[in-house]
Amino acid sequence: MGQRTAAELFEQHHLALFRYAYRQTHRREIAEDVVQEVFVRVVRNLDAYQENGREVAWLFTIARRLLMDRKRSLDRCPTEQLLSEPEPHINGSQEASVALAEALACVPDADREAFLLKEIGGLTYEEIAAVCQVTADGVRSRIYRARIRLRDALSAPMKGMR
Amino acid sequence: MNALWAEELSRLVDAEPVDPEVVADALESPETRLLFVGFLRLRAAVREDRYGPSVAFHDRMGRTLQAAERQSTDRRVVLRLVAALIVTALLTGLGVESWRRWRDDRPPRPNRVLRFDASEWTSNTTRSGS
Numbered sequence: 001m002g003q004r005t006a007a008e009l010f011e012q013h014h015l016a017l018f019r020y021a022y023r024q025t026h027r028r029e030i031a032e033d034v035v036q037e038v039f040v041r042v043v044r045n046l047d048a049y050q051e052n053g054r055e056v057a058w059l060f061t062i063a064r065r066l067l068m069d070r071k072r073s074l075d076r077c078p079t080e081q082l083l084s085e086p087e088p089h090i091n092g093s094q095e096a097s098v099a100l101a102e103a104l105a106c107v108p109d110a111d112r113e114a115f116l117l118k119e120i121g122g123l124t125y126e127e128i129a130a131v132c133q134v135t136a137d138g139v140r141s142r143i144y145r146a147r148i149r150l151r152d153a154l155s156a157p158m159k160g161m162r
Numbered sequence: 163m164n165a166l167w168a169e170e171l172s173r174l175v176d177a178e179p180v181d182p183e184v185v186a187d188a189l190e191s192p193e194t195r196l197l198f199v200g201f202l203r204l205r206a207a208v209r210e211d212r213y214g215p216s217v218a219f220h221d222r223m224g225r226t227l228q229a230a231e232r233q234s235t236d237r238r239v240v241l242r243l244v245a246a247l248i249v250t251a252l253l254t255g256l257g258v259e260s261w262r263r264w265r266d267d268r269p270p271r272p273n274r275v276l277r278f279d280a281s282e283w284t285s286n287t288t289r290s291g292s
Contacts (some may be wrong), residue, residue, distance in 0.1 A: 007227055014223070018215045032219045036226055043230035047238070100207055118176060119208045125178055144172040151200040154207060 004055070006043040013056060014039070017063050020120045023104055024067055024113070034070065038062045057127040060117055064131055103153035107146050114139050115146035167194050175201045 014035055021031035041062050104112055110132070117128045125136040125143075132139065167188030174180045175198075188194045 006231060010223065010227060015214055019211060019213060022213060028216065032215050032222075035215065036219075036223060039223065039227060040230050043227065043234050046234075096207060097211055097213060100211065119205060120211075125176070140169065140173060140178070143176065144169045147172055147175075147201055147204060148168065150204050151197070154204060155200065 004046075006039055006046055009042060009055060009059065010039050013059050016056075016120050016122070017059060020060065020116050021063060021067060023101070023116050023120065025070070026101060026105075030070060034063055034066045037066050054127065056121060057123055057131060060121050060123060061131045064113070099154060100150075103150050106153055107149050111142045111146040111149070114142035115150070118143050163193055163197065164188070164191070167191065168197055171198045172201060174198075175205060 017035045017038060018031050021034040022028060025031055025034075038059060042059070104116075107115065114128055114132060117123045117131060118125075121128075123131065125139045128139045128143075129136045134142075167184065170180050170184045171188055171194065174185055189198070
């Protein structure tokens with residue numbers, strides 16, 4: 001496979017990256033900023049990137065670092081923290097999406113992150129382990145714990161959807 | 163609920179390697195089967211998520227990517243020019259040094275020429291014994 005352009009990578013991965021960032025922050029503008037910054041960095045470093053067919057792990061690693069930076073700056077700035085309340089979903093038909101957001105908010109950060117990298121990013125346990133700098137066994141446990149919590153939290157709405 | 167079974171089913175949902183015996187045991191239990199279905203429903207719920215970035219974001223990204231790629235191309239051109247200049251300077255230095263050495267190793271240019279005629283080699287001296 002030849003070297004891919006940033007535009008091609010954007011086309012393929014921006015939605016997953018946006019959903020990952022959005023589910024972590026509950027803020028559309030932050031999620032959009034993060035995705036934008038990811039691809040600016042991709043353009044700058046595409047030449048240096050050793051292509052191994054799994055650029056998705058590289059993209060999510062950048063996104064994760066940016067989200068961590070954002071979180072740190074929010075922690076330092078309490079006024080901005082106040083503004084970072086979950087934005088209301090305008091579309092009333094997105095009840096399931098709201099329920100999912102609420103359920104995800106109950107999951108510890110590390111577990112939620114591993115779960116989202118798996119479900120939204122489609123990364124393997126090894127890739128998630130590399131992104132989060134933990135072991136693959138640790139990833140397995142985190143995803144499992146997240147699933148149990150989410151299933152319990154969502155069981156009532158999901159039964160309603162059947 | 164058996165945590166080992168539940169964790170194995172979680173791996174199965176992720177298409178990771180599992181122990182078939184453990185999965186078989188797990189699926190014997192109605193409670194664990196329900197859990198498995200719950201995991202699958204959860205996956206469906208996450209993947210049904212249609213939330214995406216705004217139209218304005220796409221416009222912005224188009225401009226941002228173009229600008230960033232142009233900037234990156236410019237930087238690459240500058241870097242290549244700098245590299246070419248460095249190589250040229252090195253080659254020039256090497257050439258000058260080689261030329262200097264070649265010049266130093268040459269025999270010096272004669273600044274006067276002594277010419278001997280054949281007649282000058284005839285000697286008038288006579289042997290003492292003769």
